[in-house]
Amino acid sequence: xxxxxxxxxxxxxxxxxxxxxxxxxxxxxxxxxxxxxxxxxxxxxxxxxxxxxxxxxxxxxxxxxxxxxxxxxxxxxxxxxxxxxxxxxxxxxxxxxxxxxxxxxxxxxxxxxxxxxxxxxxxxxxxxxxxxxxxxxxxxxxxxxxxxxxxxxxxxxxxxxxxxxxxxxxxxxxxxxxxxxxxxxxxxxxxxxxxxxxxxxxxxxxxxxxxxxxxxxxxxxxxxxxxxxxxxxxxxxxxxxxxxxxxxxxxxxxxxxxxxxxxxxxxxxxxxxxxxxxxxxxxxxxxxxxxxxxxxxxxxxxxxxxxxxxxxxxxxxxxxxxxxxxxxxxxxxxxxxxxxxxxxx
Amino acid sequence: xxxxxxxxxxxxxxxxxxxxxxxxxxxxxxxxxxxxxxxxxxxxxxxxxxxxxxxxxxxxxxxxxxxxxxxxxxxxxxxxxxxxxxxxxxxxxxxxxxxxxxxxxxxxxxxxxxxxxxxxxxxxxxxxxxxxxxxxxxxxxxxxxxxxxxxxxxxxxxxxxxxxxxxxxxxxxxxxxxxxxxxxxxxxxxxxxxxxxxxxxxxxxxxxxxxxxxxxxxxxxxxxxxxxxxxxxxxxxxxxxxxxxxxxxxxxxxxxxxxxxxxxxxxxxxxxxxxxxxxxxxxxxxxxxxxxxxxxxxx
Numbered sequence: 001x002x003x004x005x006x007x008x009x010x011x012x013x014x015x016x017x018x019x020x021x022x023x024x025x026x027x028x029x030x031x032x033x034x035x036x037x038x039x040x041x042x043x044x045x046x047x048x049x050x051x052x053x054x055x056x057x058x059x060x061x062x063x064x065x066x067x068x069x070x071x072x073x074x075x076x077x078x079x080x081x082x083x084x085x086x087x088x089x090x091x092x093x094x095x096x097x098x099x100x101x102x103x104x105x106x107x108x109x110x111x112x113x114x115x116x117x118x119x120x121x122x123x124x125x126x127x128x129x130x131x132x133x134x135x136x137x138x139x140x141x142x143x144x145x146x147x148x149x150x151x152x153x154x155x156x157x158x159x160x161x162x163x164x165x166x167x168x169x170x171x172x173x174x175x176x177x178x179x180x181x182x183x184x185x186x187x188x189x190x191x192x193x194x195x196x197x198x199x200x201x202x203x204x205x206x207x208x209x210x211x212x213x214x215x216x217x218x219x220x221x222x223x224x225x226x227x228x229x230x231x232x233x234x235x236x237x238x239x240x241x242x243x244x245x246x247x248x249x250x251x252x253x254x255x256x257x258x259x260x261x262x263x264x265x266x267x268x269x270x271x272x273x274x275x276x277x278x279x280x281x282x283x284x285x286x287x288x289x290x291x292x293x294x295x296x297x298x299x300x301x302x303x304x305x306x307x308x309x310x311x312x313x314x315x316x317x318x319x320x321x322x323x324x325x326x327x328x329x330x331x332x333x334x335x336x337x338x339x340x341x342x343x344x345x
Numbered sequence: 346x347x348x349x350x351x352x353x354x355x356x357x358x359x360x361x362x363x364x365x366x367x368x369x370x371x372x373x374x375x376x377x378x379x380x381x382x383x384x385x386x387x388x389x390x391x392x393x394x395x396x397x398x399x400x401x402x403x404x405x406x407x408x409x410x411x412x413x414x415x416x417x418x419x420x421x422x423x424x425x426x427x428x429x430x431x432x433x434x435x436x437x438x439x440x441x442x443x444x445x446x447x448x449x450x451x452x453x454x455x456x457x458x459x460x461x462x463x464x465x466x467x468x469x470x471x472x473x474x475x476x477x478x479x480x481x482x483x484x485x486x487x488x489x490x491x492x493x494x495x496x497x498x499x500x501x502x503x504x505x506x507x508x509x510x511x512x513x514x515x516x517x518x519x520x521x522x523x524x525x526x527x528x529x530x531x532x533x534x535x536x537x538x539x540x541x542x543x544x545x546x547x548x549x550x551x552x553x554x555x556x557x558x559x560x561x562x563x564x565x566x567x568x569x570x571x572x573x574x575x576x577x578x579x580x581x582x583x584x585x586x587x588x589x590x591x592x593x594x595x596x597x598x599x600x601x602x603x604x605x606x607x608x609x610x611x612x613x614x615x616x617x618x619x620x621x622x623x624x625x626x627x628x629x630x631x632x633x634x635x636x637x638x639x640x641x642x643x644x
Contacts, residue, residue: 064438070437070438117625117628117629120628120629120632121628121632122632123437124374124380124437124574124578125574125578125628125632125633125634127380127441128570128571128574128624128628129624129625129628131567131570131621132571132621132622132624132625133625135567135617135618135621136618136621136622136625139615139617139618140610142613143610143611143612143613144609144610145609145610145611146609251567255445258438258441258442258445259442259445261438262438262439262441262442263442266436266438303457306453306456306457307453307457308453309449309450309452309453309456310449310450310452310453310454310457311453312446312449313445313446313447313448313449313450313453314446314450315446316442316443316445316446316449317428317443317446317447317450320432320435320439320442320443320446321428321431321432321443324432324435324436324439325439326439
């Protein structure tokens with residue numbers, strides 16, 4: 001046990017805590033690199049969705065998990081990113097490599113505007129304020145000629161230097177690199193002064209202010225950064241789906257992202273990844289199960305289609321009832337169990 | 346003038362429904378600290394229950410409402426015992442997510458039991474109107490308003506005059522101290538859920554009276570949440586006022602803004618976002634709602 005004590009700040013702050021973590025990370029990256037050669041197209045599409053969700057969820061976790069500012073309107077930031085890139089690449093012919101950061105910045109700009117009320121609103125009031133923002137953005141997208149309402153907008157496929165990424169496999173490599181960058185950036189941000197200020201604001205904003213953290217600047221910064229992530233995720237989703245309508249970015253998307261970070265674990269990067277994996281993966285898992293039973297029990301599969309949403313809800317509820325800290329809590333419990341085995345503490 | 350009065354009255358009857366739902370939110374939030382995202386779904390289930398008895402089983406209208414309300418009360422109690430008893434005091438987000446999960450469970454159950462079609466409840470008030478001084482109103486909305494006002498009065502009396510109501514207020518104020526004073530906190534929480542579910546069912550039945558019974562009627566719950574926030578989330582009169590305000594503003598917006606076009610922007614169904622626009626405006630001026638009190642924070 002003694003070997004796991006940390007004796008310096010450097011060790012405590014290290015990105016990769018020990019050899020175990022490093023080994024598993026290398027194995028995981030290797031698995032990601034070879035996955036496209038082992039999985040079929042459908043499975044790759046699930047992986048791609050998960051990668052996009054990881055980027056959005058990490059961003060939301062920076063805002064909600066780290067800074068404690070609730071956003072129930074995150075779908076709106078994804079929508080802004082998606083529509084920005086649709087207009088930029090589709091109408092103006094801006095290359096994807098440029099429109100990705102631009103749509104992130106556009107979302108960040110609006111995020112900072114939304115962040116201003118957060119200086120006055122707290123807790124549930126902020127949650128409902130952002131929820132209202134989400135509805136208003138969806139309404140504007142429906143009723144503005146520029147965004148073509150219900151008909152939606154076409155989005156060209158993503159391309160790098162004029163070479164389009166069209167197959168699921170090519171898209172996967174683009175997405176996986178971006179997701180890794182996003183995770184690394186977030187992980188590093190959390191270790192800096194900014195990240196610690198975010199945590200201080202989450203734990204007690206009055207105390208944080210008393211200790212000399214400018215609340216206004218950091219809250220707006222958190223909203224901006226988080227919206228940037230969401231905008232980038234929205235941009236990628238738009239290029240991935242190739243056609244966007246306002247309905248894609250409704251309340252259920254915002255709630256799905258909240259579900260990811262709550263189920264994964266608030267205030268942890270690993271939690272956001274696990275949550276994104278679970279929330280984007282489970283619906284496909286249920287579909288897969290239904291397919292398995294289709295031949296043997298045709299009547300049952302009809303029922304399960306009705307219950308798909310319900311089973312999804314049940315998984316969320318059960319996870320939280322048994323571990324309110326989410327999957328990260330489960331992970332930590334398991335870690336402690338193995339570390340101290342055969343003792344209970 | 347008459348048109349304005351008509352819009353106002355119709356808005357108020359819609360507002361009464363929002364207020365009932367908002368009261369349910371406030372009730373559950375105040376005593377258990379849980380923001381219930383499934384309030385609209387509870388209303389939807391209540392309406393479907395009433396529809397089952399009144400239209401499918403042919404039970405007399407009043408009796409089927411009573412059965413539906415009793416069933417809703419049981420549902421509320423079950424929801425509390427199964428899901429929320431152990432979630433009291435957990436982080437806000439986890440509890441919100443559990444209610445969201447509950448909402449999707451209720452939706453899929455209702456979809457399985459009653460299907461995805463649009464139904465209507467046949468009541469003694471269907472398709473009948475009243476007119477006085479040139480204002481035409483449906484009997485359904487008059488009945489909604491009358492019963493709601495009665496319910497509001499009853500609730501206010503309950504909270505101020507009855508022992509149980511005062512115990513609920515005490516629990517909402519400080520659950521630990523209330524427990525020490527000999528109040529059964531768990532039972533109070535269950536009661537809050539029962540009341541919340543019954544209020545939601547009443548709202549659902551009224552909503553069905555004014556439009557239809559269908560799965561998507563649960564969306565009204567989100568607007569009612571805006572009403573509850575407008576009122577300050579903690580106060581009963583605030584929730585009623587917030588609901589009425591949203592109902593009237595929606596009516597006005599639907600009449601005067603719907604056809605407008607500014608540049609290349611069409612206002613269209615502006616009714617659906619009016620509630621949220623009002624909510625944002627009010628929160629900008631009063632960050633704790635109209636009736637909310639600012640909490641003094643100690644570091």
